[in-house]
Amino acid sequence: MKITLSSELPHYPVFKEGIRRAPDRGFRLTPAQAEIALKNALRYIPCELHKTLAPEFLEELWTRGRIYGYRYRPEGDLKAKPIDDYKGNCVEGKAFQVMIDNNL
Structure with a gap:
Protein backbone atom coordinates (compact mmCIF):
# COMPACT_ATOMS: atom_id res chain seq x y z
CA MET A 1 0.00 0.00 0.00
CA PRO A 74 -8.18 20.35 8.09
CA GLU A 75 -9.92 23.69 8.54
CA GLY A 76 -12.81 24.02 10.95
CA ASP A 77 -13.89 21.70 13.71
CA LEU A 78 -12.88 18.07 13.53
CA LYS A 79 -16.09 16.15 14.02
CA ALA A 80 -17.07 12.75 12.73
CA LYS A 81 -19.24 12.72 9.61
CA PRO A 82 -21.45 9.95 8.27
CA ILE A 83 -19.26 7.07 7.08
CA ASP A 84 -20.36 7.52 3.45
CA ASP A 85 -18.92 11.07 3.43
CA TYR A 86 -15.35 9.74 3.77
CA LYS A 87 -13.15 8.85 0.82
CA GLY A 88 -11.87 5.31 0.74
CA ASN A 89 -11.86 1.95 -0.96
CA CYS A 90 -13.32 -0.10 1.90
CA VAL A 91 -15.73 0.44 4.76
CA GLU A 92 -13.06 -0.57 7.29
CA GLY A 93 -10.76 2.26 6.17
CA LYS A 94 -13.63 4.72 6.34
CA ALA A 95 -14.46 3.44 9.84
CA PHE A 96 -10.91 4.26 10.96
CA GLN A 97 -11.37 7.81 9.70
CA VAL A 98 -14.63 8.11 11.68
CA MET A 99 -12.90 6.84 14.83
CA ILE A 100 -10.03 9.30 14.39
CA ASP A 101 -12.41 12.23 13.92
CA ASN A 102 -14.44 11.13 16.96
CA ASN A 103 -11.37 11.29 19.18
CA LEU A 104 -9.89 14.61 18.07
Whole structure:
Protein backbone atom coordinates (compact mmCIF):
# COMPACT_ATOMS: atom_id res chain seq x y z
CA MET A 1 0.00 0.00 0.00
CA LYS A 2 1.38 3.40 -0.95
CA ILE A 3 0.09 6.58 0.65
CA THR A 4 0.89 9.95 -0.93
CA LEU A 5 -0.50 13.43 -0.59
CA SER A 6 -1.50 15.71 -3.42
CA SER A 7 1.26 17.67 -5.15
CA GLU A 8 -0.85 20.80 -4.60
CA LEU A 9 0.52 22.61 -1.56
CA PRO A 10 -2.19 23.74 0.89
CA HIS A 11 -1.96 27.33 2.15
CA TYR A 12 -0.36 27.91 5.55
CA PRO A 13 -3.14 28.50 8.09
CA VAL A 14 -3.68 31.67 10.06
CA PHE A 15 -4.02 30.75 13.71
CA LYS A 16 -6.90 32.19 15.72
CA GLU A 17 -5.92 33.97 18.90
CA GLY A 18 -7.16 32.61 22.22
CA ILE A 19 -7.13 28.95 21.22
CA ARG A 20 -4.94 26.77 23.40
CA ARG A 21 -2.25 25.02 21.38
CA ALA A 22 0.10 22.18 22.22
CA PRO A 23 2.84 23.40 24.56
CA ASP A 24 6.40 23.89 23.38
CA ARG A 25 8.07 20.57 24.09
CA GLY A 26 11.57 21.91 23.60
CA PHE A 27 14.11 20.89 21.00
CA ARG A 28 16.15 18.01 22.42
CA LEU A 29 17.21 16.07 19.32
CA THR A 30 20.69 15.44 18.04
CA PRO A 31 21.37 16.57 14.46
CA ALA A 32 21.03 12.93 13.30
CA GLN A 33 17.68 12.56 15.09
CA ALA A 34 16.43 15.85 13.61
CA GLU A 35 17.38 14.62 10.14
CA ILE A 36 15.45 11.38 10.71
CA ALA A 37 12.44 13.34 11.98
CA LEU A 38 12.45 15.47 8.82
CA LYS A 39 12.80 12.42 6.57
CA ASN A 40 9.90 10.74 8.37
CA ALA A 41 7.71 13.83 8.03
CA LEU A 42 8.51 14.22 4.32
CA ARG A 43 8.17 10.60 3.25
CA TYR A 44 4.50 10.84 2.22
CA ILE A 45 4.85 14.27 0.61
CA PRO A 46 5.66 14.57 -3.11
CA CYS A 47 9.37 15.25 -3.73
CA GLU A 48 8.69 18.52 -5.55
CA LEU A 49 7.36 20.00 -2.27
CA HIS A 50 10.32 19.00 -0.08
CA LYS A 51 12.31 22.22 -0.69
CA THR A 52 9.33 24.26 0.49
CA LEU A 53 8.25 22.10 3.41
CA ALA A 54 11.59 20.95 4.87
CA PRO A 55 12.51 24.42 6.25
CA GLU A 56 8.94 24.86 7.52
CA PHE A 57 8.99 21.48 9.29
CA LEU A 58 12.43 22.20 10.74
CA GLU A 59 11.13 25.51 12.11
CA GLU A 60 8.21 23.66 13.77
CA LEU A 61 10.67 21.18 15.24
CA TRP A 62 12.90 23.95 16.64
CA THR A 63 10.10 26.14 17.99
CA ARG A 64 7.58 23.52 19.15
CA GLY A 65 9.65 20.39 19.66
CA ARG A 66 7.50 18.42 17.19
CA ILE A 67 6.60 18.51 13.51
CA TYR A 68 2.87 19.12 13.23
CA GLY A 69 2.49 19.85 9.51
CA TYR A 70 -0.01 22.64 10.07
CA ARG A 71 -0.58 23.08 6.32
CA TYR A 72 -2.26 19.70 6.25
CA ARG A 73 -4.55 20.25 9.22
CA PRO A 74 -8.18 20.35 8.09
CA GLU A 75 -9.92 23.69 8.54
CA GLY A 76 -12.81 24.02 10.95
CA ASP A 77 -13.89 21.70 13.71
CA LEU A 78 -12.88 18.07 13.53
CA LYS A 79 -16.09 16.15 14.02
CA ALA A 80 -17.07 12.75 12.73
CA LYS A 81 -19.24 12.72 9.61
CA PRO A 82 -21.45 9.95 8.27
CA ILE A 83 -19.26 7.07 7.08
CA ASP A 84 -20.36 7.52 3.45
CA ASP A 85 -18.92 11.07 3.43
CA TYR A 86 -15.35 9.74 3.77
CA LYS A 87 -13.15 8.85 0.82
CA GLY A 88 -11.87 5.31 0.74
CA ASN A 89 -11.86 1.95 -0.96
CA CYS A 90 -13.32 -0.10 1.90
CA VAL A 91 -15.73 0.44 4.76
CA GLU A 92 -13.06 -0.57 7.29
CA GLY A 93 -10.76 2.26 6.17
CA LYS A 94 -13.63 4.72 6.34
CA ALA A 95 -14.46 3.44 9.84
CA PHE A 96 -10.91 4.26 10.96
CA GLN A 97 -11.37 7.81 9.70
CA VAL A 98 -14.63 8.11 11.68
CA MET A 99 -12.90 6.84 14.83
CA ILE A 100 -10.03 9.30 14.39
CA ASP A 101 -12.41 12.23 13.92
CA ASN A 102 -14.44 11.13 16.96
CA ASN A 103 -11.37 11.29 19.18
CA LEU A 104 -9.89 14.61 18.07
